[in-house]
Amino acid sequence: QKEVEQNSGPLSVPEGAIASLNCTYSDRGSQSFFWYRQYSGKSPELIMFIYSNGDKEDGRFTAQLNKASQYVSLLIRDSQPSDSATYLCASAGGRRALTFGSGTRLQVQP
Amino acid sequence: DGGITQSPKYLFRKEGQNVTLSCEQNLNHDAMYWYRQDPGQGLRLIYYSQIVNDFQKGDIAEGYSVSREKKESFPLTVTSAQKNPTAFYLCASSILQGEAFFGQGTRLTVV
Numbered sequence: 001q002k003e004v005e006q007n008s009g010p011l012s013v014p015e016g017a018i019a020s021l022n023c024t025y026s027d028r029g030s031q032s033f034f035w036y037r038q039y040s041g042k043s044p045e046l047i048m049f050i051y052s053n054g055d056k057e058d059g060r061f062t063a064q065l066n067k068a069s070q071y072v073s074l075l076i077r078d079s080q081p082s083d084s085a086t087y088l089c090a091s092a093g094g095r096r097a098l099t100f101g102s103g104t105r106l107q108v109q110p
Numbered sequence: 111d112g113g114i115t116q117s118p119k120y121l122f123r124k125e126g127q128n129v130t131l132s133c134e135q136n137l138n139h140d141a142m143y144w145y146r147q148d149p150g151q152g153l154r155l156i157y158y159s160q161i162v163n164d165f166q167k168g169d170i171a172e173g174y175s176v177s178r179e180k181k182e183s184f185p186l187t188v189t190s191a192q193k194n195p196t197a198f199y200l201c202a203s204s205i206l207q208g209e210a211f212f213g214q215g216t217r218l219t220v221v
Contacts, residue, residue, distance in 0.1 A: 032207050043200055043212040044153070088152065092207045097143060097168060102152030 003027055006089050006101035014109050019076040021104050023089030026070065030091040033065055035074045038086045038103065047087075048074065079108045113137065116201050116213035122221045123188065123195060131186045131216045133201035140206055142184035146170060147198040156199075159184055160206060188218065196220050 005024050013019045025033075032051050036044035050056045050063040050072070062075040072091075076083055086103040114135040123129045135142065141160045145153040155168030159178040173192025178184055184203075188195045196219050202210040 032209075034209050041198075043215045046209050046211065049209045090210070092204075097141075097155055097158040097166070098202070098204065098210050099155070100145070100153040 003099045004089055004091055004101035006087075006104045008102060009105040010107050011104055012107045012109060013079050015079060015081060017079050019079045019083065019106055019108070021074040021076070021087050021089075021106065023072040023074075023101055024070055025072065025089075025091045027091065027093060027096070027099075028067075028070065029096070030093040032092040033063070033072045034090040034092075034098075035061075035063060035072075036088040036090065036100075037083075038088060040085075044088055076106075079106075081108045081110050084108045114201060114203050114211055114213040116199075116216050118216060119214065121216055121218045123218060124221060126190045128187055128189050129218070131188070131199055131201070131218070133184045133186065133213060134182055135184075135203040135211075136182060137203055137211065138181070139203035139211075140181070141204045141210075142178070143202045143204075143210065144168075144174070144176065144184070144186045145200045145202065147200060153200065156186065 034049045035047045038044040048063045050065045056063045060077045064073045086105045088103045089101040092098045117132045143158045144156040154170050156174050157176040159165035175187045199216045201213045204210040
């Protein structure tokens with residue numbers, strides 16, 4: 001079982017819709033969770049991080065964490081074609097290195 | 111400018127040759143990481159270091175070596191033992207358990 005799992009997609013949504021990206025993790029010692037966006041051929045860039053159960057909002061993005069279910073999600077409201085990219089979920093905890101899922105490819109249709 | 115710098119951007123390696131990828135950060139981060147990314151794939155951890163003069167193997171360390179003699183620097187050597195080194199290599203740094211920031215990556219090709 002991979003430590004961080006994501007559906008590879010592609011997830012296709014129309015412009016203006018809400019995109020919902022999901023991630024599960026296996027290590028209950030994980031304490032910090034991150035969402036990165038990666039455009040093709042570029043390095044990942046941090047979108048959001050979340051440490052506590054519940055929701056965290058930043059502009060059009062909302063991260064959700066449920067430690068009991070070992071589940072992290074990212075909601076993108078009012079999706080734009082420029083949001084089309086691969087979204088990587090990552091976790092960190094203790095002395096373990098930052099661990100990434102394999103990413104979900106999002107396509108926003110104009 | 112604070113940041114993390116990888117060089118070179120593109121690198122070509124001949125069969126049987128060792129090459130070294132540079133990674134420097136001026137963010138005063140304790141932790142540094144090397145990841146490999148193959149086309150259409152996620153990031154796989156090669157090596158990481160959480161303190162100077164100490165580093166740990168990741169999931170795919172075979173054929174690679176690293177050093178951490180200075181806090182700012184974490185070079186990666188791709189040795190001739192790595193049989194399929196063509197990939198996109200990403201270096202990152204972070205505070206411990208914090209968000210990681212990435213360099214621009216090095217694209218390595220075997221010729």
